[in-house]
Amino acid sequence: MDMDMKPAAVDRRPTSAGRHLFLMLWLLLGVASAAPAVTTPPEPVRPEPGEAAGPAGTLLEPRLVGLLTLYTPREVERFYAERDWRPFWIDRDGPTAAARSLLEAVRASGDEGLNPAEYHLPEIEPLLLATPLNGADAARLELLFSDAFLVLARHLAEGRRRPADVDPDWHIPVQAGNPGDLLRQVAAGxxxxxxxxxxxxxxxxxxxxxxxxxxxxxxxDSGGWPELPAGEKLESGMRDARVPILRHRLQITGDAPSRLPADPELFDGELDAAVRAFQSRHGLEVDGVVGRRTRAALAASARERVRQLVINLERWRWLPRDFGPRHIQVNVAAFELEYLERDQPPLDMKVIIGRTYRSTPAFTQRMTYLELNPYWNVPKRIARLDLLPKLERDPEYFDRQGIRILSDWSANAEVIPPAEMEWEPGSGRAFPYRLQQLPGPLNALGRIKFMLPNRFDIYLHDTPSRNLFQRTVRTFSSGCIRLEKPIELALRVLEGSSWNEASLLEAIDSGEHRIISLPRSIPVYLVYLTAWVDAAGVVNFRNDIYDRDRRMEQALFGYPRH
Structure with missing residues (x-):
């Protein structure tokens, strides 16, 4: 387990329900060998002022109650009420087989990117060492095991933190689990x-x-990997005392073969291939040169990568369990789109995403139609901040770009000459007009727009700026997703209709604006994953372009949810 993962500082005072249940189970367990199971909970026994506490199993010492923390007291109480207050995890011989199985799962929960300490492991393990187990400790274990199961089940199903608490840009609904029902199933066998x-x-x-x-x-845990000393860039053909360190660093992560070369200080072809493999899986320019960006990726410690993997496992728990037989996934952090359909090879392409100050949110919506030769109705914010300042500097700019000014956002809006526009920048008045770019080769949406109606006004579209796909970091849009292969995607989403490549291109070349409904709507998921493992087993990492990992790190390694 990552030792940096710490449980939250929580209020350790039990609720009244938790106190009542603790006392009741203590009484039941403490006298289990002498009394039959009861069908209604006994009244709590409390000492009178100044009265000393009696032996275990007959009287609860208030100070012991204060040592018990339950994160789900109402669910725990409901579980025992439904089973006539009979213990499940602890019997006369100690922990049951179910308890031992749960303990094993809690100890292994670190492999899920979870924190075993959040499932009462530091409290449970010392109690298990007690021989024989007295009634008070048996009761505490019984409650702790139930609470541990409920919290662990919920974390596996929904994540340790609510997305809204740690990432305001994540809007994909989390599927609620039902740990209480699951606990009842376990109690039933x-x-x-x-x-x-x-x-x-x-x-x-x-x-x-x-x-x-x-x-x-x-x-x-074994020490990670060495840090590459500072110096000039390294590339193929060079001989340098740092080359053996670089090679060893890449061998540790499996990017370079483990054998030793004849000339250890020579940056040979094998090392060049290893550097390129490393660059590829870190989203860097693949040129074999160890320059500034590649050095920065090499410098990230093994512990940092562990934390990055933990963060992205949490994001996976926020995602739907079933994406559907076909869907589109855009990994914003990777600048990539995948169209996935069962029994068909995937369609992959590069994408351009929102700038850091106009970031693309994570959300899901169904794509229902596409537009050929679309109009671009410019969002008011983009009009005010981007286009109107250009018009002010260059009065002919709108004419060259095919942009017209409309009187309003209605279907019957009139065209307004720029000179007649009654609005001054900095006036404080809302911009009352609509800017609309006509279909054509300069249109910012390109030739095709893919519509998935949503409250963010985000959609997928073509772009005339094809050269930007050659960049490794592609944060150039105002939030929408620009596509490298719009024609290929259109053909995929139109499968089952009468459209083919020839008819689609003919309709585009006509220049006519056209709306085409999809034969079947398709779910689209815009996600933010900075670490993943591809089907070939290659571990990929990406930079946290929107600073969302940092917020997640604070939440997961500082103040987790129960």
């Missing part, structure tokens, strides 16, 4: 391990990332 396994994401992407966490945590 369902194996603990199978019940908990059913809560974690079953997607191969989650499983591969989980396996990567185990490997990188082992690397971190």
């Amino acid at each position: 369902r194996p603990v391990s199978g019940a908990l396994d059913s809560q974690r994401p079953a997607h191969p992407g989650y499983r591969r990332l989980r396996e990567a966490l185990v490997r990188y945590r082992a690397l971190a």
Whole structure:
């Protein structure tokens, strides 16, 4: 487990429900060998002022109640009320098989990017060492095991933190789990391990990332990798005393083969290939040169990578368990789009995303139609901040770009000459007009716009600025997603209709604005994943372009949710 993961500072005072349940179970467990099971909970026994506490099993010492923390007291109380207040995890011989299975799952929860300390492990393990187990400790263990199961099941199903609490730009609804129902199933005989396994994401992407966490945590625990000393850039053909360190660094992460070369200080072809592999999986320019950006990626410690993997496992738990038989996923942090459909090869392409100050949010919506030769109705914010200042500097700018000014946003709006526009920058008045760019080769939306109606006014579209796809960091839009291969995507989403490539290109070349409904709507997921493992098993990392990992790190390693 990452030792930096710490449980939250929480209020350790039990609720009245938790105090009542603790006392009741203590009484039941303490006298289990002498009394039959009861069907209604007994009244709490409390000492009179000045009265000393009696032996265990007959009287609860108030100070002991204060040592018990329950994160889900109402769910715990409901569980025991439904089973006539009979213990489940602890019997006369101590922890049951179910309790031992849960303990094993809690100890292994670090492999999920979770924190075992949040599931009462520091409290449970010392109690298990007591021989024999007295009634008070048995009752505490009983409650702690139930609470641990409920919290662990919820974390596996929904994540440790609510997205709204840690990432205001994440708007994909989290599917609620039902840990209380799951606990009842376990009490009815369902194996603990199978019940908990059913809560974690079953997607191969989650499983591969989980396996990567185990490997990188082992690397971190064994000392990580060496830091490359400062100096000039390194590239193929050079001989340098830092080359053996670079090679060793890349061998540790599997980018370079483990064999030793004949000339250790020579930057040979094999090392060049290793550097390129490293650059590729870190989203860098693949040129084989160890320059400033590649050095920065090499300098990230194994512990930093562990934390990055933990953060992205949490994001996976926020995602739907089933994306559907076909869907589009845009990983904003990777500048990539994937169209995925069962029994078909995926369609991959580069994308351009929002600038850092106009970041693209994470959300999901269904794509329902596309537009050929679209008009661009410029959002008011972009009109005010971007286009109107250009018009002020260059009165002919709108004419050259095919932009016209409309009187309002209605269907019957009139065209207004720029000279007749009654609005002054800095006047404090809202901009009352609509800027509209006509279809054509300069249109910012290109030839195709893919519509997924949403409150963010974000959509996918073509672009005339094709040269920007050659950049490795592609934060150039105002939030929308610009596509490298819009024609290919259009053909995929129109499968099942009468459209083919020839008819689609003919309609585009006509210049006529046209709306085409999709034969089937398609879910689109815009996500933010800065670490993932591809189908070939390659672990990928990306820079935190929107500073969202930092917020997640504070939440996951500082103040977790229960």
